[in-house]
Amino acid sequence: MSAADFLFAPEVQKLLMVAYAAPGQPFSSSELAKRSKLDPDDAGRTLEHLVGSGILKRNKPKAGEAETISVDRTFIFHDELRNIALKSFAAAEPVRAMLRSRFKDSVMRAFILQEDKDGTLELLVVHGQLMPDESAMKAACQKLSKNIHRHLKMHVISSAKFNSLTPRDSLASKLAAPGALEIIALGDTKAQPPVEKVGLLQSAKKKLATLARPSA
Template structure:
């Protein structure tokens, strides 16, 4: 197995999703990781050994029967920041958010961008809609459910596509859009959402309608 295959194997992704969602100082016994990831305990234990051996996580020795051996993310790992960023851009956050938007809001969401993550683990998300505006209550419920399953809070902005495309420098979101942490998870054409009609198109249609009405 290559290093890339190991890092992005389903078992590793499942464990890292739990570990990165938790506070940095939280320890997890292997049995607890197996329960949360729905992996068989021997499978979880083998994956933990690989993670420990790679330096990605650190191990705490057992302290009697009441405190079994446990692991947590090792922030001193030389590639910790890069690996965490990759995880955030893929299986930890981007993929679950993308899947939710494509399945529940495919008729309204035109673009979606993850703006970044703060020190508390809150993920900021910018959603641009087309002709249809996502139902506010449905979006709030879906994001709350996703937040619970991911173990991270979501700070969501829903704006018209025109605002995203023509955002002035004074817009509060403008500076965040220029940050290096931004990555797009839904691009134009990824969903069935209809784009908003252009002003010129609306005016032309209105003129044609008036011309038709004015005919004898």
């Protein structure tokens, strides 16, 4: 098995999804198997590979306590690997799938703004003509949060507000940060842009232009 095949094996992804969601938290082998919904034997074999590769580490147990495993932040490719996980199986893919399946008629664009040190994801959703149902969005986020073992902080704004963001807005500065990631782009869903309202001045000019036309 190549390094790439090993990294993206389903068992590896499931275990790293749990571990990277709480990088400072130690887990027992049984807890990791349970949270990742893996067979204990499959989890045990995969953990051996991850520890042997330096991605995870074993922590010396205290008296009377079981051995625990946690993310090894000294691993030379720790930051790169965590970014790959964030941009794929550990966050971007499940969030994208949820929004495109449940809110394809309302969500026009979506971004992962940042991930804090505790693994909380801050998301920005831009809606079009239709606004996502608030209770449905909350329920979907709670279910997803449980599945990917991460807290989600969601901002939902209209496309008009998104287009009017200035560099002084906190959302704009987060969008401009190197770690921000667009997970749904324009055209990825069936969401329609809002109908533009014709201003009073434009409406008056249109009416005058119509009246000024010579009659047949």
